[in-house]
Amino acid sequence: MVTLAALLAAGGASAAPGTSRVTVLATGGTIAGAQAPEGGYGYKSGSFDIKDLIAAVPNLDKLATISGEQVVNIGSQDMNDEVWLKLARRLAEVVKSPGTDAVIITHGTDTMEETGYFLDLVTKTEKPIVMVGSMRPATAISADGPSNLYNGVATAISPGARGRGVMVVLNDQIDYARNVVKTNTSDVQTFHSVNRGPAGVANTGVVTWFAPLDKKHGMTSEFGIDGLTRLPRVDIIYAHAGMNPDLIDAAVKLGAKGLVIAGVGDGNMTAPALERVTAAAKAGVVVVRSSRLGSGIVYRNNEVDDDKLGLVASDELNPAKSRVLLMLALTRTSDVAKIQKMFDEY
Ligand code: DGL
Secondary structure (H helix, E strand, O other): OOOHHHHHHHOOOOOOOOOEEEEEEEEEOHHHOEEOHHHOOOEEOOOOOHHHHHHOOOOHHHHEEEEEEEEEEEOHHHOOHHHHHHHHHHHHHHHHOOOOOEEEEEOOOOOHHHHHHHHHHHOOOOOOEEEEOOOOOOOOOOOOHHHHHHHHHHHHHOHHHOOOOEEEEEOOEEEEOOOOEEOOOOOOOOEEOOOOOOOEEEEOOEEEEOOOOOOOOHHHOOOOOOOOOOOOOEEEEEOOOOOOOHHHHHHHHOOOOEEEEEEEOOOEOOHHHHHHHHHHHHOOOEEEEEEOOOOOOEOOOOOOOHHHHOOEEOEOOOHHHHHHHHHHHHOOOOOHHHHHHHHHHO
16 A cells, blocks of 8 residues: 555655755745634744745655745735845845755745746846745645645756746746736635746646747846845826726825826726826826736727827736836836837837
């Protein structure tokens, strides 16, 4: 009879001793979270240290030599520019080190798509960077963190991972950070690359790759963090029936250098809101029209005359990712035509 202990000792499909060196940069999230006592509902993210998480994954050491460090330990709802810059700086050092072949970043799933896209735009390396989180806390029945971490490491050390930039591994699926979106509040299959499909699959450590990312990122990205101590303020404003333009004016008054409208449909908004974003654009605030919908493309000059109004269309990027790109774009230029080109290329 095959016992559970024997199965664990066999280490799934990749039982060879691991010679790849993987550095884990931990930031917290549910993967490090502890469930409420006695199986009650709710949990506290960012409760466990990375060393505990690594130790909880059977046979991880057979895949690779793992070292871990805790960069921060927070729920990713508290992720901010300061932590992004700190994490990006540490990541840049780690990928430069000859002692690291690949990097895992553990992170809460709520804002993983933003952090991942930010890191993909500013990190110059061919070495694989894989973000891993979980939907269930470490102490939950059927916690998904250990298998996500195992598959994340298997993905990171896979020969096909080089040059693919920052990826997200969750529930056996590999997605490019640029494409991935969290789509469900609690489902373990929450991440989807809604417009394009996944980068590959990772099943019990066996990795199958699909098409590479054909957008500028990583080595081909013009963005970096040298000399940056903060990022330009960019606010997201959500459109809806009866949208009042007051929040647009308030954001501009409070110093926003850029605005992203989470528009209805194809990046649309009420006539008064359109009038105020046009005024903001004329005053030098860069305005990107994105969509509050879960998928699709916001086309330039479709229903809204972007050329005439001086606006940028987000193309495929949802509001959260548009904000990331716009913040970095504004560190380089405030020229609307140049920024539109960035939204077409990244
Ligand atoms: N607070 C959320 C976060 O850290 C929990 C969700 C998660 O990690 O899956 O993003």
